[in-house]
Amino acid sequence: MTAVRNEIEAETDRAGDDPGPLPGAGAPHLPQQPDLVQLLTPEGERLEHPEYPLEVSDAELRGFYRDMVLVRRWDAEATALQRQGELGIWASLLGQEAAQLGAGRALQDGDMAFPTYREHGVAWARGVDPLHVMSLFRGVDNGGWHPRERGFALYTIVIGAQCLHATGYAMGVQRDGAESAVLAFLGDGATSQGEVNEAMVFAASFAAPVVFFCQNNQYAISVPLERQSKVPLYRRAAGFGFPGVRVDGNDVLAVLAVTRAALRAAREGQGPTFIEAFTYRMGAHTTSDDPTRYRLAHEVEEWKLRDPIARLKAYLSRSGLADAAFFDGVEAEADELAGRIRRGTVEMPDPPPTAMFDGVHAEMTPPLAAQRAAFEAYQASFEGGAA
Amino acid sequence: MTAELLEASPTRTLTIGKALNEGLRRAMEDDPTVVLMGEDIGRLGGVFRITDGLQKDFGEARVVDTPLAEAGIVGTAVGLAMRGYRPVVEIQFDGFVFPAYNQIVTQVAKLHARSRGTVPMPIVIRIPFGGGIGAVEHHSESPEAYFAHTPGLKVVAVSNPVDAYWGIQQAIACPDPVVFLEPKRRYWDKAPVDTAADPEPLFRARVVRGGDDVTVLAYGPMVKTALQAAEAAAEEGRSLEARRPAHPLAAGPRPGDRLGAPYRPLRRRARGAGDPRSRRGDRRPRDRGLLPLPGGPGAARRRLRRALPAVQARGGLPPRPRPGPGRHRPRDGVLR
Numbered sequence: 001m002t003a004v005r006n007e008i009e010a011e012t013d014r015a016g017d018d019p020g021p022l023p024g025a026g027a028p029h030l031p032q033q034p035d036l037v038q039l040l041t042p043e044g045e046r047l048e049h050p051e052y053p054l055e056v057s058d059a060e061l062r063g064f065y066r067d068m069v070l071v072r073r074w075d076a077e078a079t080a081l082q083r084q085g086e087l088g089i090w091a092s093l094l095g096q097e098a099a100q101l102g103a104g105r106a107l108q109d110g111d112m113a114f115p116t117y118r119e120h121g122v123a124w125a126r127g128v129d130p131l132h133v134m135s136l137f138r139g140v141d142n143g144g145w146h147p148r149e150r151g152f153a154l155y156t157i158v159i160g161a162q163c164l165h166a167t168g169y170a171m172g173v174q175r176d177g178a179e180s181a182v183l184a185f186l187g188d189g190a191t192s193q194g195e196v197n198e199a200m201v202f203a204a205s206f207a208a209p210v211v212f213f214c215q216n217n218q219y220a221i222s223v224p225l226e227r228q229s230k231v232p233l234y235r236r237a238a239g240f241g242f243p244g245v246r247v248d249g250n251d252v253l254a255v256l257a258v259t260r261a262a263l264r265a266a267r268e269g270q271g272p273t274f275i276e277a278f279t280y281r282m283g284a285h286t287t288s289d290d291p292t293r294y295r296l297a298h299e300v301e302e303w304k305l306r307d308p309i310a311r312l313k314a315y316l317s318r319s320g321l322a323d324a325a326f327f328d329g330v331e332a333e334a335d336e337l338a339g340r341i342r343r344g345t346v347e348m349p350d351p352p353p354t355a356m357f358d359g360v361h362a363e364m365t366p367p368l369a370a371q372r373a374a375f376e377a378y379q380a381s382f383e384g385g386a387a
Numbered sequence: 388m389t390a391e392l393l394e395a396s397p398t399r400t401l402t403i404g405k406a407l408n409e410g411l412r413r414a415m416e417d418d419p420t421v422v423l424m425g426e427d428i429g430r431l432g433g434v435f436r437i438t439d440g441l442q443k444d445f446g447e448a449r450v451v452d453t454p455l456a457e458a459g460i461v462g463t464a465v466g467l468a469m470r471g472y473r474p475v476v477e478i479q480f481d482g483f484v485f486p487a488y489n490q491i492v493t494q495v496a497k498l499h500a501r502s503r504g505t506v507p508m509p510i511v512i513r514i515p516f517g518g519g520i521g522a523v524e525h526h527s528e529s530p531e532a533y534f535a536h537t538p539g540l541k542v543v544a545v546s547n548p549v550d551a552y553w554g555i556q557q558a559i560a561c562p563d564p565v566v567f568l569e570p571k572r573r574y575w576d577k578a579p580v581d582t583a584a585d586p587e588p589l590f591r592a593r594v595v596r597g598g599d600d601v602t603v604l605a606y607g608p609m610v611k612t613a614l615q616a617a618e619a620a621a622e623e624g625r626s627l628e629a630r631r632p633a634h635p636l637a638a639g640p641r642p643g644d645r646l647g648a649p650y651r652p653l654r655r656r657a658r659g660a661g662d663p664r665s666r667r668g669d670r671r672p673r674d675r676g677l678l679p680l681p682g683g684p685g686a687a688r689r690r691l692r693r694a695l696p697a698v699q700a701r702g703g704l705p706p707r708p709r710p711g712p713g714r715h716r717p718r719d720g721v722l723r
Contacts, residue, residue: 172472362563
């Protein structure tokens with residue numbers, strides 16, 4: 001990581017002289033930059049990177065393929081359930097599977113992740129039951145998992161707020177003397193938020209063991225990256241005083257290697273790192289969005305050629321690490337998972353109306369208790385007296 | 388009495404500022420997870436010196452001079468609370484709380500409920516509030532209504548050194564987020580504080596002075612003003628009751644929501660000779676609305692109007708502090 005830091009410093013120096021290509025020059029949505037860390041090409045060719053040697057077993061490689069296929073199937077099922085009126089909304093991760101699984105699997109026990117609302121792949125990697133995530137989008141709960149037990153905070157919808165929580169949590173890790181690290185997720189749009197910038201100031205100032213993992217999926221709903229930043233996002237880190245790295249976000253191996261290295265540096269007391277996972281949101285922002293209004297179809301087609309799952313499948317097939325039976329088995333497992341998610345979602349009970357009073361405080365105040373009692377009595381006054 | 392005896396005595400005369408300082412110190416001694424965060428609270432001891440000497444004694448990890456960013460202070464406090472700490476953050480002045488408003492309202496207030504109780508949020512947000520020190524804009528605000536109307540927050544204001552000493556400790560011990568308002572114009576008010584006493588509960592209203600004609604509800608710096616008004620009224624033969632609704636604001640105020648007594652709209656009450664309210668001197672306990680007054684609220688307003696100018700004429704109200712440096716008002720206490 002030290003070498004990486006030196007490289008970043010050198011890069012920062014270069015950036016001082018040469019701001020790089022003008023904004024909008026060329027095709028900014030395509031990963032053509034020489035500074036992009038890549039270990040697996042879109043064609044499924046394995047590369048080596050001098051700064052990021054990666055040791056990964058055959059079983060782990062197959063595991064990544066399985067993870068990504070299952071999560072994509074879950075995502076498709078959720079989109080379908082929304083279309084059928086079973087979910088209020090769904091934020092699709094289509095195309096970002098490698099970024100999320102690579103980052104999620106880089107975490108160790110005792111580490112903590114702070115997600116946005118699209119980190120279904122990270123939730124999967126942390127062992128969160130998909131039905132807990134579904135309950136949030138069905139509107140019957142706000143996420144039922146235990147954040148500390150899962151090492152995965154609740155989804156955060158107010159953009160960027162979780163970056164401060166992650167930094168504060170990391171400051172707590174420091175005070176505990178624990179060998180843990182914290183991974184804060186954010187998107188390209190969030191980099192414009194004041195709170196995200198404050199989080200980076202705090203993290204740098206206290207050398208907090210936190211890694212900012214930015215999935216640059218090129219759009220904040222409809223607004224393209226150029227509106228958020230006139231420099232490549234990873235270069236912003238230099239201004240805060242810590243390294244920034246750009247990684248091919250559709251390459252699960254590169255994401256794993258880069259995130260592992262950053263988390264290790266954080267654990268060793270070297271402070272924060274900013275990772276820009278260069279990826280693409282192949283679907284809509286959410287099921288309420290219409291991306292045909294702001295982007296061209298050919299852009300999506302180009303990115304399909306960089307599909308994170310297809311490239312790993314190509315590599316596994318070509319190198320003989322997996323056969324047809326394996327791929328068929330994963331497909332069958334994905335169908336089974338989709339069925340479980342579908343059944344679990346449609347059978348989810350609505351919470352009782354009194355649930356809105358519970359948990360507002362750890363110690364309920366007398367006025368709130370009185371409100372709850374009055375509301376219960378009101379409900380009981382209806383025929384049948386259902387509370 | 389020797390100096391040793393004086394030191395050993397549990398009762399000492401403290402200002403509100405010093406009582407808060409001592410209360411914070413005791414909370415930090417009692418609980419190693421208490422962490423203080425804020426702007427200028429370390430080496431300087433805070434612009435009002437409330438945290439004076441604490442960083443020297445507890446170290447920089449527990450009394451943190453933060454970068455100058457209020458959302459950052461509260462947002463990182465959320466993360467520390469998730470990790471098991473009890474952060475006590477200082478917002479330098481009332482008008483500076485708004486950059487942190489998003490974190491307070493969308494995160495601090497909601498996380499306990501959103502997580503079904505699995506994410507604890509024992510954060511204390513200390514805010515010097517109110518006017519009366521001759522400060523410039525953004526330094527003399529009363530933002531409590533915003534927080535009082537936010538479910539999940541508990542909002543309290545202290546009014547004297549005894550409440551300050553115990554209240555800050557009780558707020559820190561509270562498992563819920565507490566917006567803790569400190570009456571900045573009263574920081575230098577003194578009173579004896581018995582540090583060995585059994586404290587009164589923080590979240591309960593209190594009658595500070597009994598009376599029959601008018602009930603005056605006040606919190607924070609206005610409690611003293613209400614007492615002064617009652618004093619002045621007594622000289623004119625009127626009897627004012629002063630109450631401190633201890634958390635007038637916690638969990639949302641409602642008209643007539645006082646002291647745990649059931650709310651009844653005033654207009655539903657029978658009036659007339661049989662109404663106990665019309666008999667001066669009747670001290671029987673009874674349910675009353677917000678302003679249980681003979682003749683109704685209009686008459687009360689007229690009576691108060693009659694009472695208050697008299698106070699001013701006698702010089703009963705404290706002199707308005709002049710702006711500028713004073714012995715107790717550091718110059719940097721007014722402007723950042």
